[in-house]
Amino acid sequence: MTLLELKEDRPTPKAVYNWRVYACAVVASFASCMIGYDSAFIGTTLALPSFTKEFDFASYEPDDLALLQSNIVSVYQAGAFFGSLFAYATSHFLGRRKSLFIFAAVFLFGAGIMLAANSDRGIGPILAGRVLAGIGVGGASNMVPIYISELAPPAVRGRLVGIYELGWQIGGLVGFWINYGVNTTLEPTRSQWLIPFAVQLIPGGLLFLGLFWIKESPRWLFSKGRRDEAMKILCWIRNLEPIDQYIIEEVRLIDRDLERYEREVGRGFWRPFLALKKPKVQWRFVLGSLLFLFQNGSGINAINYYSPTVFRSLGITGTNTGFLTTGLFGIVKTVLTFVWLLWLVDHVGRRRMLFVGAAGGSLCMWFIGSYIKIADPASKTDARMDSAGIAAVFFFYLWTAFYTPSWNGTPWVVNSEMFDQNTRSLGQASAAANNWFWNFIISRFTPQMFLKMKYGVYFFASLMILSIVFVFFLVPETKSVPLEAMDRLFEIRPVRKANKIVMEELQAQNAAATRVSPEDASSSTDEKERRSHQEEVAESVRAMSR
Template sequence: MTLLALKEDRPTPKAVYNWRVYMCAAVASFAACMIGYDSAFIGTTLALPSFTEEFDFASYSPSGLALLQANIVSVYQAGAFFGSLFAYVTSHFLGRRKSLFIFTVVFSIGAGIMLAANKERGMAPILAGRVLAGIGVGGCSNMVPIYISELSPPAVRGRLVGIYELGWQIGGLVGFWINYGVNTTLAPTRSQWLIPFAVQLIPSGLLLIGAVWLKESPRWLFANGKKKEAMEVLCWVRNLPPTDTYIIDEVRAIESDIERFEREVGKGFWKPFQALKQRKVQWRFLLGGLLFMFQNGSGINAINYYSPKVFRSIGIVGTNTGFLTTGIFGVVKTVLTVVWLLWLVDLAGRRRMLFIGATGGSLCMWFIGAYIKIADPESKQGDGDLTPGGIAAVFFFYLWTAFYTPSWNGTPWVINSEMFDLNTRSLGQASAAANNWFWNFLISRFTPQMFLKMEYGVYFFFASLMILSIIFIFFFVPETKSIPLEAMDRLFEIKPVHSANKILMAELQLENENHDVGNLSGSSSTDEKRGKNHFQQTETV
């Protein structure tokens, strides 16, 4: 198979894989650049000498400083938790595109408020601005995966949702390197630490401009009775006429799915909440939350937010050295995200990568923790030269990054964006995003205290959670790659879980073959007439 080989659920015209669907995903993923940058730059900014002097960090006790840093970081996650829930409301009434625009505006306002902070005003503008910025990114983290998944052909859905993760990593890459840049090129003044805060406004501004061009999700339009507009958007994004068999089949599947859920669940703002009474719906909500619990339990956000502290624990000293090591960490993550995006997510699949990432990542964490326990490098820091053991620990840290990035970094977002049915997709994604930010908040809030109390035990803690995630994935999470969104209910009903994807793909291919045989038994013009009649009916609605 070639690098970009696709596994399709049915014959798909080449026109479907056009620039429009990729461009929509790329523009929407500027939101991920906002999130990635904001997650990455704050940790190293808190370590900038100009920032620590401006706000007199030297006057705090170790525990008091740990609490202050934790609060600065974690109010962002607290805001994001609520923003991801607010997005369910706006998404239901206004749609995916308008919701994305609204939360980007909220983020931009928050980023602007942070720029007002100084020695006289204190930390209040930064804390208030980070709450608003958090609400903005929380809403965007809910909307973008849904929006992209509802636009995507099944064969490239993982790849397109993966663009969201790539945007996250590009933003993070800039965030990790920017403080190295300002620390080496600018004098330690207020302007030095203000620049990293101001850069937040660049991706949000680009998204606000791009949102003018974006189209609404056709599935949301169909579900809200806007059939003519939905057909226009669907034909535009697929680059096919409304009479094409592929469009006819896709519309039939979408409308059948809508009718089924209106019959079984009902239509309206509160109906999806009533669907939570169903065990199958509860189960998927639980799976989504646990995926993000294990993602955050890998230790990634402890590293993202407190990278200088993490590298200092394995013996790396000096502001610039710490920033440089953190920047290389960002480069490794970004490069491996591209590999995951182009190949692994849709070819290797979701489950296999999660298995490999958790196994390799856990082994690396055990080694790092054991090294810190035996060598205690932080208490022996002198001229900054690493021992052979320290060099090995740094190597295993980057090896952990290589295991984690193409697996647990973006795959939980992909699975959550595709495993919910149409009527519960927005609520399900709101739940998943809220879970992500809830676990993210816990890690960011208590990591400084964990390092003070547990020391090397922090790494053993994360390693143990990664082992538990292997068991969880094997028994409970089916492979979702190449499965149409409308067939996800069937996927989660098939047992055993590890064979569900293979069984369902065989069923779908058999159905398609039977459908083709039925088409051949009629005249060659039947589908075209049916397509024209369907399009005419949608125009008159």
């Protein structure tokens, strides 16, 4: 294999890698555009002169202002925490697609409420609207990775789930730059700060409209016994006929997985909770939680939500200068997300990227923290930066280059892959809730940290070093492994060899199946199962034709 060659678990027709599966992933990822935009625009909006004047920020004491700003930002994460949990219930009863309809509508309602805020009504509508918008994005952050992973062929699953992360970065890029634009082109009136709030409606509206076109997850339909509908959608997404061998094998794998969990766990809303008694299930929930602890422990959301504050700590002064530096940060993240999405995640793999990102990012953070400790640039009155300050800014962008193609999106990819069908919704709900919980902690206390601790906030560097140890010993490589083989992957020790062993087993099974003679095959259990599935497929075809 070459570095850029896709690694398939079995021979896959080219038709499987068609435009439909990519289009469904793109439409669903409008949800991440609204998440990324909301995460990025609020920090610079709070620094707009028109916004600070509208709500009289000058009248607050520093501690009180830091508390108000953190509340404006963090109520969104609090809403997202509960939204990600609500999504488990809606997903179980209504499916992935209808759940996204609900959360897109909640987000749009919340974004609309924010537009009612002004100096007379106070900041209350913004706080209430951000809670509702948070519920919407929290639910969407649960649903979209699951939905995409269940549609995706294994060889490009990381790439397709990565589109979700790309949408996040594109939304963030717009969010970082929009306030630079309104601050340089518009007078500091209410309209200046209202425009960034109104733009939230665009990605939310595109998601809501796009949901009328995309299909429900076939795996969810199979789990609910809606086989004819599931077969029709699966064939549409794969661009294959129902009697194609690839379809027959995929349905057989799905059925085997469902039968096994019917036997071991059972179906029902509460059954996955009962499955948490099993250590192997508990362990994957713990891994998902820790992945997002270390992701947020990198410091990314301190930068996303309070970028002007972060750059001010490096000695960058002036509203437009801070906005410009923040905008460049957004460009670097977006460009590198493209690189990660198109080449790295499905070729280099998850583990290797997490190693490189954590090691390089930690070194950069140590340099930045040392500079702030020694030079104390925030206390200087001279607006010009010395060579050490310029180096600190360079290392900040270098940190972004290490972080973005590693810890930015990879935890979402791994969490979307590693749970079985019966615990996937609950597992993703747990992972998303943990993401928003740690997100909330960071956003709630970052202003106070910068106000009181200064350089001490770069304890993030230590957490990035710890994440290397965590990944090396505990997180297996999930690249190219079918969803139905994840249980086997997580059974193998040491974890660094698990992916290689599972892929060799799958390839050996496929080779053995192709070597079986017709006489032997006719009496084999697998062949009988295959013929049974062919009969079911034929019945599904007849049902669809009716």
